[in-house]
Amino acid sequence: MFLAPELAAQPLLSAEFLAVDTETNGRAREECELTEVGTVLVGGAELHERWHSLVGVSAPLSPGIQRFTQISQAMIDSAPTPEAVLPELAVRLRGRVLVAHSARFDERVLRQAFSRAALDWPAPPVLCTVALARRFAPLQRRRGLAPLADALGIEVYTTHRALPDAETCARVFCALFGRLCAHAGTVGEALALLGPTRRRSSRPRTAPRSRAPDRRPDISALPKDPGVYVFRDADGRPLYVGKSINVRTRARSHFTQSAAQAGDLHAVPVTWTHSAEQVDYEPTNSELGALVLEGRLIRALKPPGNVRGKAEPDGYVYLRCRFDIPFPILEVAREPAAGHAVCIGPVRGRAEVAELVEQLNSLFGLRHCGRTLPRRQHPSAYGQMGRCLSPCLGDLDPNLYRERLDAALALFSGAGDGRTLLLAHIENQMRAASAQRAFERAGWLKRRHHRLEALLGRLGGVLRAAHAGARLVLAPHPSAIGRLDAFWLVGGRVVDWGRLPDSAAELHPRTEEALRSVGAHLRPDEVDEVRLVGAWLAGHEVRSLELTPGVSPGRLEGFVAAARTWRSAKVAVV
Structure with a gap:
């Protein structure tokens, strides 16, 4: 942020403020794209001119974010591009103070949008209404936009749209403006008053500078398509591997002013940009192809610019069972x-998922304890209630325990989703208990059924064993219909992938070759890729064909022909 001296010295009562709110596609890091921006001009504690615009994005919106923001894919398809919208926003920000609720997020989104569009971020001074409320409304503990507005007597009619939220933010700012003016007379004093109070590290920190345009690597040959790019030094040594659904725009963003500032979303050391002299690339037809290729190139080239930090939380986990102990347990883990x-x-x-593990353990009599099996003289509480076979007593046949465990895992080892099979299993047990007049157990099972039905409805993704079967997955291009990448997944592993072949003469042999890998265990060096691919497939729309030995060329041709005319629908399994 650069604060011009004349703006810093301007009295608050005569300054102009621009309340801004943004909506995004709900994705993280470089996949985050601006979908809508709204502004409200504030001056003299009054609301003036309003402006908003939808913004086109490169990747389709997920159904969840469309429901959340009420911004449909059709609205985005007809929206202007960022290159058309952001210059207008820059003009409106000129000479004004940006005001936003949780301003750090909105500023970060806008920085990245300007960087992706190869525009310089205007770097206006920023005031956050959350910091304003923390200082001047300390008794209000809930500082979300709607609760804070309600506490200040401001009516909120619409949320999660840019212009209504910007207007609510502006009204919150006006409600607290008098208290701000009582403690600060100028814009500079207000910024100092509401600035961060955390003690910063005493370590010297050098801010990287962007390279002059004439000294940057030539990226004009890069396509505006999905793919992977590799920056190299003058001797050809790899410095950094990156991927994007728009290779040229993403590669350019490393050298813009916005990316060189501290607000960059990627948090990657940028010292390599000063040594980059050339760039090469490899195109793909899909984002998934770029993701897989990037991971493999990073492992092969080990470039210094790619630093593996803390794993990015995405909410996806696995329910897994490792057969390396006598009485295996069900557990929840981030990785397969x-x-x-x-x-x-x-x-x-x-x-x-953790609650699902507890339910399965009780239904099938599996262990509720950890991987280390304790030794007991008497059954645990679960054993006394009949919900555990109590191998801790030392007298249980391992084969009986394994039969129960196999029965539980078999529900998720078929071709479909295990939700239906699990609920059907409980219904069969209810009928059997009723037939035996074990009405107390039947009632217990009925309560379990209701609880599991609600629990499974909240789980996202597919409850299916990753090793179950093989399938051909076609990942689409973000915008071009008919351009697809093909992935042969066997046991969750990518055994083959590439641009979808044009002829069945190539497709069928590759499918038969992939099916020869059925039954192989997952290697440690494949875990990261399996997780990346699995999480991407769980959150995106693809076409998928279950593969069995001897699959006919005609079935493959029909599947591919239908997929070439498909753009984006819910996940379809043939």
Whole structure:
């Protein structure tokens, strides 16, 4: 942020403020794109001119974000491009103070949007209404936009749209403006008053500077398509590997002013940009193809600019069972397990999956304790209630325990989603208990059925073992109909992938070759890729064909022909 001296010295009562709100596609990091921006001009504690615009994005919106923001894909398809919208926003920000609720998020989104559009971020001074409320309404603990507005007596009619939220933010700012003016006379004093109070690190920190345009690598040959790019130094050594659904725009953003500032979303050391002299690329037809290729190139080239930090939380977990102990347990983990194991997922919702594990343990009499098996003289509480076979007593036949465990895992090892089979299993047990006049157990099972029905409805993703079967997945191009990448997944692993072949003469042999990998265990070096691919498929729309040995060329041709005319629908399994 650069604060011009004349703006810093301007009295608050005569300054102009621009309340801004943004809506995004709901994705993280470089996949986050601006979908709508709204502004309200504020001056003299009054609302003046309003402006808003939808913004086109490169990747289709997910159904969840369309429901959340009420911005449909059709609205985005007809919206102007960022290159057409952002210059107008820059003009409106000139000479004004940006006001936003949780301003750090909105500023970060706008920085990235300007960087992606190869525009310089105007870097206006920023005031946050959350910080304003924290200082001047300390008794109001709930500082979300709607609760804060309600506490200040401001009516809120619409939320999660840019212009209504910007107007609510402006009214909150006006409601607290008098208190701000009582403690600060100028814009500079207000910024100092509401600035961060956390003690900063004493370590010296050098801010990177962007390179002059004539000294940057030539990226004019890069396509505006999905793919992977590799920056190299003058000797050809790889410095950084990146991927994007728009290779040229993303590669350019590394050298713009916005990316060089501290607000960059990617948090990657940028010292390599000063050594980059050339760039090459490899195009793909889909974002998934770029994701897989990027991971493999990073492992092969080990460029210094790609630093593996803390894993980005995405909410996806696996329900897994490792068969390396005498009485295996069901567990919840972020990654699939290598070796002899069954991994179900990925599914979204760690708390829900943890409860599902408890329900399965009680239904099938499996262990509720950890991997280390304790030795007891008497059954645990679960054992006394008949919900555990109590292997801790030391007298249980391992084969009986394994039969129960196999029965539980078999519900998720078929071609479909295990939700239906699990509920059907409980219904069959209810009928059997009623037939035996075990009405107390039947009532217990009925309560379990109701609870599991609600629990499974909240889980995102597919409850299916990753090793179950093989399938051909076609990932679409973000915008071009008919351009697809093909992925042969066997046991959750990508055994082959590439641009979808034009002829069945190539497609069928590759499918037969992929099916020869059925039954192989997951290797430790494949875990990261399996998780990346699984999480991407769980959150995106694809076409998928279940593969069996001896699949006919005609079935493959029919599937591919239908997929070439498909753009974006809900996940379809043939």
